Amino acid sequence: MLSAKPLKQKGTRIEILQLPLGSDSEPLGRLTDSNGRFLAFHKEFLDPATIPIGTRVTVVGEVTGTMTLQVDEIDYVYPTIDIEALTIWPPKMPAYWFRPYPYMGAYWGPYWGPSWYPYWVAP
Template sequence: MNKPLTITLLACAVASCATVPAALQGQFTASTPRDAHSDGQAVRWGGEIIKVEPKQDSTCFEVLARELDASARPTRREGSQGRFIACRSGFYDPEEYDRGREVTVVGQLSGTEHGKVGQFDYTYPHVVASEVYLWPKRVPRTPYYDPWMYGFGPGWGWYGPGWGPYWGGPPIIIREHPHHPDTPKP
């Protein structure tokens, strides 16, 4: 194999690996809001925003904690790791940081806060945040079928042998009728 091709393939492989955003990098102990009790511990937790409360000089976030993936983004798996409150100085607009958005928080544990979840008394770990990273909204993936990618011809599809693209059936062709300026639109 020639050297330029090897270097290109290696660069592509490295670029495809998950990377943690610079603001979230660092060394953190593996803990969750349910089992964290020591003040001053550096944490990197994330999850879905439940509530945002702007105050006079800071903004506090109530977050439903989720497991983080390799890029420090909360996973979409079911179940939670508890709840926590993270406060950071400055104003964060509740319209931008709205309920259900994913965030990852970096900061120091600073005691607990007591509150209620419905009628249940709940003790929230409190994080003095040095970073609140708002993740872009996830775009749902839709199935995409490209007949030219898989070829066209005889082969096996979902329903057995047949003639056609990938799924074994003939391609569906959708034609648009041109609109003529002198004819009214339906």
């Protein structure tokens, strides 16, 4: 989501960057995989503070036409959608990579058994 703006007549206008969707309809991929922006209109008021910029959303609705607005100094033609269903996805948690321990652990080697007795245990 790029921005959300309350409107007097139509509820809330949400500017969204299109991204490919996964099998669960969650936006995936890099920002460079986008096919552009679109405007989605929600019938009710949505507080812009509850949907901060960068929030991943999925909308379902009817394409209603186009609208031309300025993006920096360029006139950009946005497709418009009337929202029937809106899903706000929780933030993705970063996947941390942990280094393995520099040793193999207590159960490594030819001695494997209770209390690490030096008895050979066959697999």
